[in-house]
Amino acid sequence: MNTKSPLLTLSLTVIFCSVFNTFSAQTYSTFHEDVAPIIYNNCTECHRPGGLGPMSLITYNDVFVYGEYIEIVTASGFMPPWIPDPNYRHFRGERVLSTGDKLVLSDWVAGGKQEGNPAANPGVPTFTNESVLGVPDLVLPMPEPWVQAGDMTDQYQIFLIPTGVTSTTYVRAIEVITGNSAISHHSIIGYSNDPAVIADALALDADSPEPGYVGFGGFGVTLEDNLFGGWVPGSPPIEFPDGIGKVLEPGSYLFMQMHYGPTPVEETDLTTINIFTADVPVTRVVGVATLSPFSFSEPFIIPADQVISFHATLDIPVDVSLVSITPHMHLLGKSWMVYATSSDDQDTIPLISIPQWDFHWQGMFTFPALLKIPGGYTIHAIGEYDNTTNNIDNPFSPPETMTWGEFTTEEMFIVFAQFVFYQEGDENLTFGGGTNNCDPAALQSAYDSGYSDGVDSVVCPEVCPGDINSDGFLTAIDLLGFLANFGSVCP
Numbered sequence: 262m263n264t265k266s267p268l269l270t271l272s273l274t275v276i277f278c279s280v281f282n283t284f285s286a287q288t289y290s291t292f293h294e295d296v297a298p299i300i301y302n303n304c305t306e307c308h309r310p311g312g313l314g315p316m317s318l319i320t321y322n323d324v325f326v327y328g329e330y331i332e333i334v335t336a337s338g339f340m341p342p343w344i345p346d347p348n349y350r351h352f353r354g355e356r357v358l359s360t361g362d363k364l365v366l367s368d369w370v371a372g373g374k375q376e377g378n379p380a381a382n383p384g385v386p387t388f389t390n391e392s393v394l395g396v397p398d399l400v401l402p403m404p405e406p407w408v409q410a411g412d413m414t415d416q417y418q419i420f421l422i423p424t425g426v427t428s429t430t431y432v433r434a435i436e437v438i439t440g441n442s443a444i445s446h447h448s449i450i451g452y453s454n455d456p457a458v459i460a461d462a463l464a465l466d467a468d469s470p471e472p473g474y475v476g477f478g479g480f481g482v483t484l485e486d487n488l489f490g491g492w493v494p495g496s497p498p499i500e501f502p503d504g505i506g507k508v509l510e511p512g513s514y515l516f517m518q519m520h521y522g523p524t525p526v527e528e529t530d531l532t533t534i535n536i537f538t539a540d541v542p543v544t545r546v547v548g549v550a551t552l553s554p555f556s557f558s559e560p561f562i563i564p565a566d567q568v569i570s571f572h573a574t575l576d577i578p579v580d581v582s583l584v585s586i587t588p589h590m591h592l593l594g595k596s597w598m599v600y601a602t603s604s605d606d607q608d609t610i611p612l613i614s615i616p617q618w619d620f621h622w623q624g625m626f627t628f629p630a631l632l633k634i635p636g637g638y639t640i641h642a643i644g645e646y647d648n649t650t651n652n653i654d655n656p657f658s659p660p661e662t663m664t665w666g667e668f669t670t671e672e673m674f675i676v677f678a679q680f681v682f683y684q685e686g687d688e689n690l691t692f693g694g695g696t697n698n699c700d701p702a703a704l705q706s707a708y709d710s711g712y713s714d715g716v717d718s719v720v721c722p723e724v725c726p727g728d729i730n731s732d733g734f735l736t737a738i739d740l741l742g743f744l745a746n747f748g749s750v751c752p
């Protein structure tokens with residue numbers, strides 16, 4: 262006969278559960294041990310005094326206050342800001358949290374945001390505004406500082422910077438040093454050596470009272486090179502492998518578009534471009550292929566109250582190696598999907614997917630290593646636009662029919678693909694110096710510049726693991742993919 266009353270069962274359960282909870286509470290993540298390393302590596306660069314983010318995430322208290330909110334914005338992928346889908350293609354300087362990191366954050370919140378042992382805190386990293394590549398050969402600052410009013414608006418401004426070189430100069434690395442990380446969102450650098458183009462741009466500058474001139478969607482003039490370089494917060498400088506790079510000619514100018522984010526107080530910026538010249542002559546100059554409305558047959562018109570997409574194609578006649586990819590559209594932009602296909606459609610090489618375009622977080626996205634596109638392949642770019650009232654960024658209410666133009670109230674469809682003509686062995690050339698014949702330091706630096714999956718040291722494999730991402734090539738990406746899954750390169 263069962264003598265236990267339901268009440269007794271219930272109270273035993275309650276006692277058992279609370280005892281169990283007390284024990285299990287000790288296994289929750291704590292701030293200093295588990296959370297601080299994730300925040301410092303992924304958030305503090307922007308969330309610190311003088312950083313781009315609206316508040317600091319440094320101390321236990323800072324992070325405690327925002328705990329639940331941090332769980333939400335990281336789970337949704339809103340933070341850290343990074344618009345390409347990392348499951349489609351990895352890029353240098355990638356800002357993404359691993360699933361493991363996200364679990365640690367939600368576990369910490371679930372466990373009551375415990376502090377843990379302050380002695381275990383890894384220490385706040387130092388964020389330097391100095392070159393990470395040593396002493397630059399050319400230091401090219403904006404000609405005048407920019408003063409951004411404290412009126413909470415965005416600004417897109419073009420600055421003309423004379424290169425001042427007196428002979429043909431080979432460039433092996435380009436580094437952007439922001440003068441004010443509280444407002445600098447991104448920069449895109451163009452190049453011209455054409456006196457007529459430079460004169461037109463100088464006239465635009467002279468007509469505009471403030472330093473530089475406004476350039477929301479383009480440079481205002483037609484440049485020989487629309488993509489000399491680019492930068493977003495946290496992105497490493499571009500370092501080309503030996504023999505590959507850019508060239509500066511006497512009389513040339515760099516055109517730097519700066520995007521300044523909104524600020525409640527007046528801020529000043531003087532951003533500098535550092536140029537590192539090459540000892541080895543640049544024999545393979547990085548060019549830019551472009552997909553634009555010239556690459557599709559219908560007119561580029563986005564009717565009011567419609568969601569519409571355009572499909573551009575570009576046939577690749579000979580083998581090329583891609584350096585970077587930069588999709589560009591304005592405020593009606595909704596998504597991008599860019600890939601290359603073989604002529605028989607049996608092979609697809611993913612290039613970039615941006616499932617939710619955000620004009621404010623655009624950038625130039627550099628592949629970790631040169632990416633071969635065989636001759637005969639076709640690059641496809643599908644850009645989607647939302648010209649309805651559902652798009653909160655729509656500059657018109659009610660929506661208006663939009664077409665091509667450089668202004669906020671006009672639209673664009675461009676994909677810039679930086680490339681060089683392919684040479685044997687290109688797929689082993691990484692950006693960041695040296696070849697990747699498994700130099701642990703090179704691998705570690707590629708790893709540090711964007712891959713954080715809870716592994717913090719890298720060893721060279723005895724036997725390489727193979728083509729993990731099955732793109733037909735064995736590259737650093739494969740090694741890193743292996744690392745992410747198994748924690749070490751080869752078991």
Ligand code: HEC
Binds near residue numbers: 341
């Ligand atoms: C590249 C710079 C950058 C990085 C890296 C970054 N943030 Fe942000 N964060 C911002 C900016 C700028 C905003 C303001 C909203 C916006 O502009 O999108 C913001 C907003 C936020 C907000 C909302 C604050 C509010 O008051 O609305 C939270 C929470 C947040 N970030 C948390 C994080 C966390 C957690 C990380 C790291 C996992 C992170 N951020 C990484 C720049 C950054």
